[in-house]
Amino acid sequence: MPLRKPAKASQFIEHYFLCQILYTLQARGVIEKLRTCHTSEMVARNTRLDPKLVKLLLDFVSQKSSIIERKANGGYYIKDQDNYSRVFWHNLEKYVGAYGPCLEALKDGSASMKKVHAAVDRSILAMSYARCEFPSNPMLADILFQNRIHNLLDIGCGTASLLVTLGVRDKNFLGWGLDLNKEMCRLARNRIHQAGLAKRIRIIHGDGRHASQFVPDPMVKRIAALSASSILNSFLGGKRNNRAISFLSSLKQRFPNRLLFVADYYGKLGSSSSRADHCPETMVHDLVQAISGQGIPPPSLRGWLQIYRGADCKLLHAVEGRNNGIDWFIHVVEL
């Protein structure tokens, strides 16, 4: 549903309300209930919401979208559960629940940009990642497996979906995950425990920019390669991407000559690329990068090469593709 010119204000408002209501229904546990048919009274009873209001919200969503259907008997349910799958709810939780507060903070004229950036709700962000069983770029697991990487340090491991995927696939796999978000670490440990991999995968809570503090010498020796999936983009922006360059330099210092597998994406917002129009998902993500202080990734391989060269690292190989409107890549970089 592109809102192209000339769109009425009511169309924008309708989209805004639809999105906010859906997220609210998700956060209050209503969506989970509607995996099977429930009346508004049943939903209200289970979620401690006002029954009349629940009915109005569900009617609004069912009349304005195809997500929720109202049956003749007055029950509601999520109609097309294949399309409105975990990824759909992960995105809603991530963009509305976790990054939405940055937009809210922007409304406060006295809030500094630092405060706006800090408004990200990190525990909602962690919950949104816990919904996804698979790594954000499943091809990264394939490439690591094909390259026979048995000992891996995953920086910014999130909820450990990459490490668990590899641990299940490869009986000889040993993994370490480092993440700055405490809640991500907790959810990662749960996932590892549930997969029965606690003896082979360890999660460390810490800042990847200071890996030397968290990765002792004996561990360094055992690590054959590193991965950084959707984390390098959080160090972009600023003067000549200096934060990303110093992050890579610190990794190079601690893990010289190791392979680093970088999974990330090419940015679009603000670039003159004609392909930008075809990537609405990228534009939203770029915007979120900007309002949360992470910076917008370079739009091409050339820009990323400058970052690698700035840290005296060498790009050995690049795999690229497009998925869900995002131009993604996996770069194999020698530290």
Ligand SMILES: C[S@@+](CC[C@H](N)C(=O)[O-])C[C@H]1O[C@@H](n2cnc3c(N)ncnc32)[C@H](O)[C@@H]1O
């Ligand atoms: C977009 S998520 C990606 C998670 C996972 N790698 C994936 O691909 O699904 C980025 C992760 O990097 C973590 N992160 C951000 N800055 C970090 C830092 N300085 N050190 C360690 N982890 C960091 C975040 O907490 C978050 O879990």
